[in-house]
Amino acid sequence: MAGLEHYRMALDPAIQKLGAMTTNRHKYFRWTPRTARITFMFVVVVPSIFGVVAYKTDGKYDFRAKRRGDLISEF
16 A cells, blocks of 8 residues: 555564563563462462352342342341
8 A cells, every 4th residue: 555654653662672571471480489479369368268258148149139129138
């Protein structure tokens, strides 16, 4: 197409460096106490909190077939 060479954008070196760093992040990963703690929090603590909350509220709320003015709690 004619005229498209005029609108080419210049590549920003900082964005290119960020893209290369993001692509190669797995090559430079190291297990440190900080990364182990973060991984433990997201793998064990967060799902267990959701599990406890789900277990405590199981069957307590019924959102189906409610009308205006009805309570959502069953207990």
